[in-house]
Amino acid sequence: MNCERACELIALAASGDANLAEQAAIDRHMTSCAACREEAAAFAALAAELAAMRGASLPESAFAAVRTRVAEEIVSRRKPVWIRAWPAFAAAMACTAIVVVLLRPVTAPSPLPVEQAEVLPAPLEQPLAASPAAPLHSAKRRATRIHKPSEPLVIQMLTNDPNVVIYWIADARDGNAGKESNP
Protein backbone atom coordinates (compact mmCIF):
# COMPACT_ATOMS: atom_id res chain seq x y z
CA MET A 1 0.00 0.00 0.00
CA ASN A 2 1.37 3.39 -0.93
CA CYS A 3 1.02 6.51 1.25
CA GLU A 4 -1.70 8.08 -0.91
CA ARG A 5 -4.00 5.09 -0.57
CA ALA A 6 -3.08 4.79 3.10
CA CYS A 7 -4.02 8.43 3.64
CA GLU A 8 -7.46 7.85 2.08
CA LEU A 9 -8.08 5.01 4.51
CA ILE A 10 -6.54 6.80 7.49
CA ALA A 11 -9.02 9.64 6.96
CA LEU A 12 -11.82 7.09 7.20
CA ALA A 13 -10.28 5.15 10.07
CA ALA A 14 -10.06 8.28 12.26
CA SER A 15 -13.66 7.78 13.34
CA GLY A 16 -13.85 4.02 12.89
CA ASP A 17 -15.22 4.03 9.35
CA ALA A 18 -12.59 1.64 7.97
CA ASN A 19 -13.53 -2.04 7.88
CA LEU A 20 -11.39 -4.73 9.46
CA ALA A 21 -9.35 -5.49 6.35
CA GLU A 22 -8.71 -1.80 5.69
CA GLN A 23 -7.71 -1.20 9.31
CA ALA A 24 -5.26 -4.12 9.19
CA ALA A 25 -3.70 -2.76 6.00
CA ILE A 26 -3.34 0.68 7.56
CA ASP A 27 -1.71 -0.75 10.66
CA ARG A 28 0.79 -2.72 8.58
CA HIS A 29 1.65 0.36 6.52
CA MET A 30 2.10 2.60 9.55
CA THR A 31 4.59 0.30 11.23
CA SER A 32 7.08 1.34 8.59
CA CYS A 33 5.83 4.88 7.71
CA ALA A 34 6.33 7.69 10.22
CA ALA A 35 4.65 10.26 7.94
CA CYS A 36 1.41 8.27 7.85
CA ARG A 37 1.52 7.84 11.63
CA GLU A 38 1.61 11.63 11.86
CA GLU A 39 -1.28 11.80 9.41
CA ALA A 40 -3.26 9.40 11.56
CA ALA A 41 -2.66 11.54 14.64
CA ALA A 42 -3.71 14.68 12.76
CA PHE A 43 -6.94 13.07 11.49
CA ALA A 44 -7.74 11.83 14.97
CA ALA A 45 -7.35 15.41 16.26
CA LEU A 46 -9.61 16.67 13.46
CA ALA A 47 -12.26 14.07 14.32
CA ALA A 48 -12.14 15.18 17.95
CA GLU A 49 -12.51 18.84 16.97
CA LEU A 50 -15.50 18.08 14.78
CA ALA A 51 -17.10 15.99 17.52
CA ALA A 52 -16.59 18.86 19.97
CA MET A 53 -18.82 21.06 17.79
CA ARG A 54 -21.68 18.67 18.53
CA GLY A 55 -22.30 20.25 21.92
CA ALA A 56 -22.39 23.82 20.67
CA SER A 57 -25.72 25.48 21.11
CA LEU A 58 -27.58 28.76 20.82
CA PRO A 59 -29.47 30.78 23.42
CA GLU A 60 -32.95 29.48 24.27
CA SER A 61 -34.46 32.61 22.73
CA ALA A 62 -33.25 31.49 19.28
CA PHE A 63 -35.25 28.25 19.57
CA ALA A 64 -38.27 29.98 21.11
CA ALA A 65 -38.37 32.46 18.24
CA VAL A 66 -38.60 29.60 15.72
CA ARG A 67 -41.37 27.88 17.69
CA THR A 68 -43.36 31.10 17.89
CA ARG A 69 -43.03 31.79 14.17
CA VAL A 70 -44.04 28.25 13.25
CA ALA A 71 -47.07 28.28 15.57
CA GLU A 72 -48.23 31.64 14.22
CA GLU A 73 -47.89 30.45 10.65
CA ILE A 74 -49.83 27.26 11.32
CA VAL A 75 -52.65 29.14 13.08
CA SER A 76 -52.74 31.62 10.23
CA ARG A 77 -53.04 28.81 7.68
CA ARG A 78 -55.94 27.26 9.57
CA LYS A 79 -58.15 30.32 9.13
CA PRO A 80 -60.70 30.10 6.32
CA VAL A 81 -59.54 31.38 3.00
CA TRP A 82 -61.97 34.28 3.01
CA ILE A 83 -60.62 35.52 6.34
CA ARG A 84 -57.03 35.22 5.22
CA ALA A 85 -57.82 36.87 1.91
CA TRP A 86 -60.06 39.72 3.05
CA PRO A 87 -57.37 42.41 3.14
CA ALA A 88 -56.38 41.55 -0.41
CA PHE A 89 -60.05 41.41 -1.43
CA ALA A 90 -60.76 44.81 0.14
CA ALA A 91 -57.76 46.33 -1.57
CA ALA A 92 -58.85 44.89 -4.92
CA MET A 93 -62.36 46.28 -4.48
CA ALA A 94 -61.00 49.70 -3.58
CA CYS A 95 -58.79 49.70 -6.67
CA THR A 96 -61.73 48.66 -8.85
CA ALA A 97 -63.88 51.45 -7.44
CA ILE A 98 -61.19 54.02 -8.11
CA VAL A 99 -60.74 52.80 -11.68
CA VAL A 100 -64.50 52.89 -12.34
CA VAL A 101 -64.77 56.44 -11.01
CA LEU A 102 -61.82 57.62 -13.07
CA LEU A 103 -62.98 55.99 -16.29
CA ARG A 104 -66.67 56.98 -16.02
CA PRO A 105 -67.71 59.04 -19.11
CA VAL A 106 -68.55 62.62 -18.29
CA THR A 107 -72.00 63.47 -19.92
CA ALA A 108 -73.07 67.02 -19.30
CA PRO A 109 -76.73 67.72 -20.22
CA SER A 110 -76.93 69.76 -23.44
CA PRO A 111 -79.04 72.89 -23.05
CA LEU A 112 -82.17 73.02 -25.13
CA PRO A 113 -82.10 75.88 -27.66
CA VAL A 114 -85.39 77.36 -26.56
CA GLU A 115 -85.20 80.22 -29.04
CA GLN A 116 -85.07 77.85 -32.02
CA ALA A 117 -87.44 75.01 -31.19
CA GLU A 118 -89.79 73.80 -28.55
CA VAL A 119 -91.00 70.31 -27.75
CA LEU A 120 -94.64 69.65 -27.09
CA PRO A 121 -96.29 66.39 -26.12
CA ALA A 122 -98.58 65.42 -29.00
CA PRO A 123 -100.68 68.51 -29.52
CA LEU A 124 -102.06 67.22 -32.81
CA GLU A 125 -105.65 67.64 -31.84
CA GLN A 126 -105.11 71.31 -31.09
CA PRO A 127 -106.24 73.75 -33.81
CA LEU A 128 -103.27 74.99 -35.76
CA ALA A 129 -104.51 78.53 -35.73
CA ALA A 130 -104.38 78.78 -31.95
CA SER A 131 -100.63 78.32 -31.61
CA PRO A 132 -99.33 81.41 -33.46
CA ALA A 133 -101.34 83.68 -31.22
CA ALA A 134 -99.50 82.45 -28.12
CA PRO A 135 -96.93 84.89 -26.74
CA LEU A 136 -93.20 84.12 -26.81
CA HIS A 137 -92.73 83.87 -23.00
CA SER A 138 -95.45 81.25 -23.00
CA ALA A 139 -93.51 79.22 -25.60
CA LYS A 140 -90.38 79.34 -23.41
CA ARG A 141 -92.28 77.95 -20.45
CA ARG A 142 -93.67 75.13 -22.53
CA ALA A 143 -90.18 74.18 -23.77
CA THR A 144 -89.33 72.94 -20.29
CA ARG A 145 -91.88 70.14 -20.49
CA ILE A 146 -90.51 66.65 -20.36
CA HIS A 147 -91.09 64.51 -23.39
CA LYS A 148 -92.28 60.98 -22.77
CA PRO A 149 -90.66 58.43 -25.08
CA SER A 150 -94.01 56.73 -25.78
CA GLU A 151 -95.44 59.87 -27.38
CA PRO A 152 -94.55 61.25 -30.83
CA LEU A 153 -92.40 64.35 -30.98
CA VAL A 154 -94.08 67.49 -32.25
CA ILE A 155 -91.77 70.36 -33.03
CA GLN A 156 -93.36 73.73 -33.60
CA MET A 157 -91.21 76.21 -35.50
CA LEU A 158 -92.16 79.86 -35.34
CA THR A 159 -91.41 82.19 -38.22
CA ASN A 160 -91.29 85.97 -38.54
CA ASP A 161 -94.71 85.88 -40.05
CA PRO A 162 -97.19 85.17 -37.23
CA ASN A 163 -99.48 83.58 -39.76
CA VAL A 164 -96.95 80.92 -40.70
CA VAL A 165 -96.15 78.15 -38.22
CA ILE A 166 -94.32 74.96 -39.16
CA TYR A 167 -95.03 71.72 -37.28
CA TRP A 168 -92.66 68.77 -37.55
CA ILE A 169 -93.92 65.53 -36.13
CA ALA A 170 -91.37 62.78 -35.60
CA ASP A 171 -91.84 59.26 -34.41
CA ALA A 172 -89.51 58.63 -31.46
CA ARG A 173 -88.37 55.26 -32.88
CA ASP A 174 -87.68 55.68 -36.54
CA GLY A 175 -87.63 59.44 -36.70
CA ASN A 176 -88.78 59.37 -40.34
CA ALA A 177 -92.31 60.60 -40.00
CA GLY A 178 -92.77 64.26 -40.59
CA LYS A 179 -95.39 66.73 -41.52
CA GLU A 180 -95.33 70.28 -42.56
CA SER A 181 -98.31 72.51 -42.33
CA ASN A 182 -98.89 75.88 -43.73
CA PRO A 183 -102.16 77.43 -42.66
Added chain:
Amino acid sequence: MRDTTLAMFLPAACVQPEAQPEVCPDDAGVLALISQARSGDMAAFDQLMRRYERVVLMTALRFLNGNVADAQDAAQTVFLRLHRSLGQFRSDASFPAWLYRITVNVCHDMNRKSQRRAEVDLTGIARTLPAAAADPVEDDERRMEAVKAGLARLGEKERAAIVLRDIEGLDTAQVASILGSSEATVRSQISVGRRKLRKFADAYLRRRL
Protein backbone atom coordinates in the same frame (compact mmCIF):
# COMPACT_ATOMS: atom_id res chain seq x y z
CA MET B 1 -21.85 40.74 12.15
CA ARG B 2 -22.39 39.10 15.50
CA ASP B 3 -25.41 37.21 14.20
CA THR B 4 -23.79 36.05 11.04
CA THR B 5 -20.75 34.58 12.74
CA LEU B 6 -22.19 33.53 16.05
CA ALA B 7 -21.84 29.84 15.39
CA MET B 8 -18.24 30.23 14.34
CA PHE B 9 -17.29 31.96 17.56
CA LEU B 10 -19.49 30.37 20.18
CA PRO B 11 -18.31 30.94 23.75
CA ALA B 12 -16.60 27.98 25.35
CA ALA B 13 -19.40 27.75 27.93
CA CYS B 14 -21.81 26.71 25.17
CA VAL B 15 -19.67 23.74 24.16
CA GLN B 16 -20.52 20.45 25.82
CA PRO B 17 -18.11 17.83 24.46
CA GLU B 18 -19.93 15.00 26.20
CA ALA B 19 -23.28 15.84 24.68
CA GLN B 20 -24.92 12.91 22.95
CA PRO B 21 -26.17 13.07 19.39
CA GLU B 22 -29.75 14.17 19.19
CA VAL B 23 -30.93 11.18 17.22
CA CYS B 24 -33.59 9.86 19.54
CA PRO B 25 -35.04 6.44 18.88
CA ASP B 26 -38.56 6.43 17.50
CA ASP B 27 -40.16 5.48 20.76
CA ALA B 28 -43.85 5.19 21.42
CA GLY B 29 -43.88 8.73 22.82
CA VAL B 30 -42.74 10.24 19.54
CA LEU B 31 -45.17 8.16 17.51
CA ALA B 32 -48.00 9.20 19.83
CA LEU B 33 -47.01 12.85 19.45
CA ILE B 34 -46.94 12.46 15.67
CA SER B 35 -50.36 10.84 15.71
CA GLN B 36 -51.84 13.61 17.87
CA ALA B 37 -50.20 16.34 15.81
CA ARG B 38 -51.64 14.77 12.65
CA SER B 39 -55.13 15.18 14.07
CA GLY B 40 -54.52 18.87 14.65
CA ASP B 41 -53.28 18.86 18.24
CA MET B 42 -51.05 21.93 18.32
CA ALA B 43 -49.71 21.14 21.78
CA ALA B 44 -48.45 17.78 20.53
CA PHE B 45 -46.77 19.46 17.57
CA ASP B 46 -45.18 21.95 19.95
CA GLN B 47 -43.78 19.02 21.95
CA LEU B 48 -42.37 17.53 18.77
CA MET B 49 -40.73 20.83 17.89
CA ARG B 50 -39.19 21.17 21.35
CA ARG B 51 -37.84 17.64 21.13
CA TYR B 52 -36.11 18.11 17.79
CA GLU B 53 -35.55 21.86 17.51
CA ARG B 54 -31.92 21.61 18.52
CA VAL B 55 -31.22 19.01 15.85
CA VAL B 56 -32.90 21.07 13.17
CA LEU B 57 -31.57 24.51 14.08
CA MET B 58 -27.98 23.47 14.81
CA THR B 59 -27.76 21.32 11.69
CA ALA B 60 -29.11 24.21 9.63
CA LEU B 61 -26.58 26.51 11.26
CA ARG B 62 -23.72 24.26 10.14
CA PHE B 63 -25.06 24.00 6.61
CA LEU B 64 -25.64 27.74 6.35
CA ASN B 65 -22.17 28.81 7.43
CA GLY B 66 -23.10 29.93 10.91
CA ASN B 67 -25.72 32.50 9.91
CA VAL B 68 -28.24 32.37 12.77
CA ALA B 69 -31.00 34.30 11.00
CA ASP B 70 -30.78 32.04 7.94
CA ALA B 71 -30.71 28.96 10.17
CA GLN B 72 -33.88 30.15 11.94
CA ASP B 73 -35.58 30.71 8.58
CA ALA B 74 -34.54 27.21 7.53
CA ALA B 75 -35.79 25.69 10.79
CA GLN B 76 -39.13 27.45 10.37
CA THR B 77 -39.44 26.07 6.84
CA VAL B 78 -38.49 22.59 8.05
CA PHE B 79 -41.14 22.54 10.78
CA LEU B 80 -43.83 23.95 8.51
CA ARG B 81 -42.98 21.35 5.89
CA LEU B 82 -43.04 18.71 8.60
CA HIS B 83 -46.45 19.87 9.80
CA ARG B 84 -47.82 19.81 6.27
CA SER B 85 -46.52 16.32 5.52
CA LEU B 86 -47.01 14.57 8.85
CA GLY B 87 -49.69 12.48 7.20
CA GLN B 88 -47.10 10.98 4.87
CA PHE B 89 -44.88 9.71 7.69
CA ARG B 90 -44.81 5.92 7.95
CA SER B 91 -44.63 4.62 11.49
CA ASP B 92 -42.01 2.03 10.50
CA ALA B 93 -39.61 4.73 9.26
CA SER B 94 -37.10 6.67 11.34
CA PHE B 95 -38.56 10.02 12.31
CA PRO B 96 -35.19 11.71 13.09
CA ALA B 97 -33.76 10.51 9.79
CA TRP B 98 -36.80 11.93 8.00
CA LEU B 99 -36.38 15.22 9.82
CA TYR B 100 -32.68 15.34 8.95
CA ARG B 101 -33.52 14.74 5.32
CA ILE B 102 -36.02 17.60 5.29
CA THR B 103 -33.47 19.84 7.00
CA VAL B 104 -30.71 18.98 4.55
CA ASN B 105 -33.00 19.55 1.58
CA VAL B 106 -34.21 22.91 2.89
CA CYS B 107 -30.63 24.05 3.56
CA HIS B 108 -29.45 22.92 0.14
CA ASP B 109 -32.33 24.84 -1.44
CA MET B 110 -31.42 27.96 0.51
CA ASN B 111 -27.75 27.64 -0.37
CA ARG B 112 -28.54 27.15 -4.04
CA LYS B 113 -30.82 30.17 -4.06
CA SER B 114 -28.32 32.47 -2.47
CA GLN B 115 -25.19 30.74 -3.79
CA ARG B 116 -23.83 31.42 -0.36
CA ARG B 117 -20.28 30.50 0.38
CA ALA B 118 -18.24 31.57 3.34
CA GLU B 119 -15.87 34.24 2.20
CA VAL B 120 -12.82 33.71 4.30
CA ASP B 121 -10.17 36.23 3.51
CA LEU B 122 -7.10 34.45 4.79
CA THR B 123 -4.83 37.35 4.02
CA GLY B 124 -7.05 39.75 5.94
CA ILE B 125 -7.25 37.43 8.93
CA ALA B 126 -3.48 37.00 8.93
CA ARG B 127 -3.05 40.74 9.01
CA THR B 128 -5.51 41.48 11.81
CA LEU B 129 -4.99 38.62 14.25
CA PRO B 130 -2.03 38.04 16.54
CA ALA B 131 0.65 35.89 14.98
CA ALA B 132 1.88 33.78 17.83
CA ALA B 133 0.13 30.96 19.66
CA ALA B 134 1.71 31.18 23.07
CA ASP B 135 -1.35 29.97 24.98
CA PRO B 136 -2.44 26.35 24.35
CA VAL B 137 -6.11 27.30 24.90
CA GLU B 138 -5.78 30.06 22.36
CA ASP B 139 -4.16 27.59 20.00
CA ASP B 140 -7.10 25.19 20.37
CA GLU B 141 -9.55 28.01 19.68
CA ARG B 142 -7.65 28.98 16.56
CA ARG B 143 -7.63 25.39 15.35
CA MET B 144 -11.37 25.16 15.92
CA GLU B 145 -11.85 28.39 14.04
CA ALA B 146 -9.78 27.00 11.17
CA VAL B 147 -11.87 23.82 11.05
CA LYS B 148 -15.11 25.82 10.97
CA ALA B 149 -13.80 28.04 8.21
CA GLY B 150 -12.74 24.97 6.27
CA LEU B 151 -16.12 23.36 6.76
CA ALA B 152 -17.76 26.39 5.21
CA ARG B 153 -15.53 26.01 2.17
CA LEU B 154 -16.38 22.38 1.44
CA GLY B 155 -18.68 21.42 -1.39
CA GLU B 156 -22.34 20.76 -0.65
CA LYS B 157 -22.16 16.95 -0.58
CA GLU B 158 -18.90 16.68 1.30
CA ARG B 159 -20.06 19.16 3.88
CA ALA B 160 -23.34 17.28 4.30
CA ALA B 161 -21.49 14.02 4.87
CA ILE B 162 -19.04 15.57 7.36
CA VAL B 163 -21.75 17.47 9.27
CA LEU B 164 -23.99 14.45 9.63
CA ARG B 165 -21.24 11.89 10.30
CA ASP B 166 -18.68 13.81 12.36
CA ILE B 167 -20.67 16.57 14.05
CA GLU B 168 -24.13 15.05 14.40
CA GLY B 169 -22.59 11.66 15.10
CA LEU B 170 -24.79 9.58 12.79
CA ASP B 171 -23.36 6.37 11.37
CA THR B 172 -22.51 5.96 7.72
CA ALA B 173 -25.65 3.98 6.93
CA GLN B 174 -27.88 6.68 8.44
CA VAL B 175 -26.03 9.40 6.55
CA ALA B 176 -26.42 7.45 3.32
CA SER B 177 -30.13 7.06 3.99
CA ILE B 178 -30.60 10.77 4.70
CA LEU B 179 -28.62 11.90 1.68
CA GLY B 180 -30.15 9.30 -0.60
CA SER B 181 -26.72 7.89 -1.50
CA SER B 182 -24.98 4.56 -1.16
CA GLU B 183 -22.74 3.90 1.83
CA ALA B 184 -19.72 3.63 -0.49
CA THR B 185 -20.44 7.10 -1.85
CA VAL B 186 -20.78 8.53 1.63
CA ARG B 187 -17.52 6.89 2.76
CA SER B 188 -15.77 8.45 -0.21
CA GLN B 189 -17.30 11.87 0.53
CA ILE B 190 -16.24 11.61 4.17
CA SER B 191 -12.68 10.65 3.26
CA VAL B 192 -12.30 13.39 0.66
CA GLY B 193 -14.00 15.95 2.90
CA ARG B 194 -11.75 15.21 5.88
CA ARG B 195 -8.60 15.42 3.79
CA LYS B 196 -9.68 18.74 2.28
CA LEU B 197 -10.62 20.02 5.70
CA ARG B 198 -7.26 19.11 7.17
CA LYS B 199 -5.35 20.70 4.31
CA PHE B 200 -7.45 23.83 4.57
CA ALA B 201 -7.04 24.06 8.34
CA ASP B 202 -3.28 23.64 8.08
CA ALA B 203 -3.05 26.33 5.40
CA TYR B 204 -5.33 28.60 7.43
CA LEU B 205 -3.16 28.29 10.52
CA ARG B 206 0.08 28.70 8.55
CA ARG B 207 -1.29 31.92 7.07
CA ARG B 208 -1.93 33.25 10.54
CA LEU B 209 1.59 32.61 11.75
